[in-house]
Amino acid sequence: MRIGEHIWLGSETVTRERESGDDWALTHANTLAVREFLSCRDGGVIDAALLHPDAVGACELDAFIGLSMRGGLLGHIWNSGWDPDTVAEVERTLGRVGATRHQEAFRAVVARIDAVPEEKELLLEWEVLPDALGRDLAVLWSSEIEGDLFDVLDLNEAFLAGHPDLAVVPEAELKVLLAEAETLPMRPRRPVRRYVAVVRAACAAAGLKLASIQERDPYFCFEGEPRRSVAFLASDGRRYRAVILGDQVTLVDDAGEELR
Known part of the structure; x- marks a missing residue:
């Protein structure tokens, strides 16, 4: 070519x-x-x-x-x-x-x-x-x-x-x-950043729709321990935080209450 x-x-x-x-x-x-x-x-x-x-x-x-x-x-x-x-x-x-x-x-x-x-x-x-x-x-x-x-x-x-x-x-x-x-093959899509994938999966599991990611905090205090976390807005207008606990993810609201 x-x-x-x-x-x-x-x-x-x-x-x-x-x-x-x-x-x-x-x-x-x-x-x-x-x-x-x-x-x-x-x-x-x-x-x-x-x-x-x-x-x-x-x-x-x-x-x-x-x-x-x-x-x-x-x-x-x-x-x-x-x-x-x-x-x-x-x-x-x-x-x-x-x-x-x-x-x-x-x-x-x-x-x-x-x-x-x-x-x-x-x-x-x-x-x-x-x-x-x-x-x-x-x-x-x-x-x-x-x-x-x-x-x-x-x-x-x-x-x-x-x-x-x-x-x-x-x-x-x-x-x-x-x-x-314009006729040439496209590049394979880049892997999604891990924190983005974590939030998307957590939203899907909770029945939420992601609107935007706001911040990343690697030292968010959860149950007395520093944890990786990502704050985001959902389409319902509320702010949530995905807290990463090893292989598990917990969602909390702005008041720190865990979503069930």
Whole structure:
């Protein structure tokens, strides 16, 4: 399929970015093109493996830098969900663009997050940063490393500019490619986050309809013990909390009364 043969950019987009004074015009045009390709099908996302790997990698690296600049390393971790495919692409592309110091630091961060499953669950499922993990990440992903992310943006831009598979084409041609991409298979749906699955199952068992999830609390006090819990609104307008007790889930109302 043609879309995987090149890194496709729209020439008009590149021109607009450059005229606006964007120093990373190719990077941002690539991110836009990749996202358009991935979301071209109604009701789903096409498989990123069908695109040029360096187009996808440059896009993921751009997103990583953007999220990290706005919210630090944790900004990327929590906003991206630390998706394994995304993490792998960022690590690979840091090496591809020549940001070896950042690649080594990122690898160390990944290894540290993976090292203690309990801490990883708190970080990713409950958005709580355990003290020990926080101290280690601050050392591994230092302020100096974070401060040099503009240099990584420059490397990403230069990588795309010199890439042998770069193809800057008129937007009309890009639209033809997007139409072709609409026939491609969709990516398998991502697994539902565990806390979402817990709330959905608890609602179904209690005959409730979930309206929205409000907050996650890994230390909610239930029967004198700290428990994982998720607060949510049901379609009846009332607020409930799903309290996780090992393999069991108990629903309580706002007054702390258990639903029977």
